[in-house]
Every structure is written in C-alpha cells, then in structure tokens.
Amino acid sequence: MLICGIDDAGRGAVxxxxxxxxxxxxxxxxxxLVELGVKDSxxxxxxxxxHLAKEILKTVKDYYxxxxxxxxxxRVVKMGRKLHKLNRLEAQAMAEVIRRLKPDVVYVDASDVSAERFGRHILEEVPFKVQIVSRHKADRIYPIVSAASIVAKVERDREIFEIRKRYGDVGSGYAADPKTINFLEEWIKAHGSYxxxxxxxxxxxxRLKSRAEPGQSKLL
Structure with a gap:
C-alpha cells in the first residue's frame, strides 16, 4: 500500500x-522514517x-x-474572505500532489479549522479513489507528514535564501520578524510598491504601504 504525507511551509508569511x-x-x-527521527519541522x-531532508528523499519512493x-x-485573497479562499487554494494544491503521486492513503495537516471539511475539499479535486486522513497537527502525529513538513520547510528556506542573496536581508519572511518588517518599510520608502x-x-x-504614503503618517 502506498502512503502519502502532505504538509506546507510559509502559509502565514508575508x-x-x-x-x-x-x-x-x-x-x-x-x-x-521513524528511525531517521523525523518530527515536526x-x-x-x-x-x-x-540533513533529514536529504535522508528522507533517499528513503521515500517519490515526492512532489x-x-x-x-x-x-x-489573487484568491482579494476574491473573498482571506482564510476561506486560501484554504481552498491550498486544498487544490494538495490535490495536485495526490494526482501526481497516486497514493492509496493520504495523511494531510489540515489548514482549515474544520479538518473534515479540508479533507473533503481536497477529495473533490481528485478524480480517483483515495482515502484522505485530514488532521490538525498531523506533522506531530504521523511520521509521513513529519517527513513532508521537513522537506517543505527546507524548500521554503532555500527560496528565502535566494531572495536574500538578491535583495538583502529579508529575515524569515514572517511579520513577527523585525528584520522582515524593516525590509518592507525600507523597500516601500525607496520604491513605492512591493x-x-x-x-x-x-x-x-x-498597513506598511499605507503608512508610507504622503500625508498618512499623522493618521496612523
């Protein structure tokens, strides 16, 4: 039986x-995977x-x-409620992964507050029979999802590294990171758009763009 684990990285990043x-x-x-010591990234x-990402990719049958x-x-956030639209976009992306890998059973880390609904949305996009187990914090429960979590985080870190090489220190890319906020503030002051x-x-x-606009500083 083919088992698939799916997880994301960078959902909340700016x-x-x-x-x-x-x-x-x-x-x-x-x-x-258990012997490798996989866990939530x-x-x-x-x-x-x-290190673990390299070992995981040597161990698994395939990945996507x-x-x-x-x-x-x-584009999807501007269409409607942010989280609702983003959840559907992510469900569609996870369905793309399933269509490519063709597993028998899939374990996913649910992004929706309703794990059952999230799994149902994924299933709607898959044209063949597959069992989907959608759980919150699945990366802490199932080793196969932990493995996906690790590879996803490494892939995103590499993307941020490439941005940093070209544009300077953007921090982690999350709003809680002062380096990220400083980068955005300085960029918008210098260029006017992101x-x-x-x-x-x-x-x-x-918020940062609005604050940088002429005449707005006194209002915010």
Missing amino acids: IGPLVIVGVLIEEKGIHR KMLTPKRRE VVKLKPSEID PDFVRKSWKTAR
Whole structure:
C-alpha cells in the first residue's frame, strides 16, 4: 500500500511562496522514517532539517513539490474572505500532489479549522479513489507528514535564501520578524510598491504601504 504525507511551509508569511510537499512511501517503509527521527519541522534546527531532508528523499519512493507564488495567493485573497479562499487554494494544491503521486492513503495537516471539511475539499479535486486522513497537527502525529513538513520547510528556506542573496536581508519572511518588517518599510520608502515576492494582500504589507504614503503618517 502506498502512503502519502502532505504538509506546507510559509502559509502565514508575508514574503516568499507557500510551499506544499507530498512524500510517498510503501507502508512497510514507514519505520525507516521513524528511525531517521523525523518530527515536526518547527522542532528542528535548520542544520538538522537539511540533513533529514536529504535522508528522507533517499528513503521515500517519490515526492512532489508545489510552490504557490505571492501573486497566486494575492489573487484568491482579494476574491473573498482571506482564510476561506486560501484554504481552498491550498486544498487544490494538495490535490495536485495526490494526482501526481497516486497514493492509496493520504495523511494531510489540515489548514482549515474544520479538518473534515479540508479533507473533503481536497477529495473533490481528485478524480480517483483515495482515502484522505485530514488532521490538525498531523506533522506531530504521523511520521509521513513529519517527513513532508521537513522537506517543505527546507524548500521554503532555500527560496528565502535566494531572495536574500538578491535583495538583502529579508529575515524569515514572517511579520513577527523585525528584520522582515524593516525590509518592507525600507523597500516601500525607496520604491513605492512591493516586489513580486511580497504578498501585497497581507494586512502587514497593506498597513506598511499605507503608512508610507504622503500625508498618512499623522493618521496612523
């Protein structure tokens, strides 16, 4: 039986892509992931993630990566309620992973507050029979999802590294990071509009842009 785990990295970031990764393995091979020591990527150091990602890709049967650009995210966010639209976009991306890998059973880390609904939305986009187990914090429960989480985080870190090489220190890309906020503030002052790797629809980006507009500083 072919088992697939799917997770994302960068969902809440204001800079960089939302990366979704699926990894595929024979059910009897799950123990090898456990032996590697896979766990939720947020609980690992960058160096450890890099090492494990290489070992995971040697161990699994196949994997697939989807990178949702900020422009794609902005498009759906502007269409309606942010989280609702983003959840559907992510469900569609996870369905793309499933269509490519063709597993028998899939474990996904649910982004929707309703894990059952999230799984149903994914299933609507898959043209063949597959069992989907949609759970919150699945990356802490199922080793196959932990493995996907690690690869997704490493892929996103590489994207941020490339942005940093070209444009300077953007920090982690999250609004809670002072380096990210400083980069956005300085960029908007210098250029008046954001580059393509920024999610312009994000509240943080809109607030900083509004603050930088002439005559707005006294109002905010």
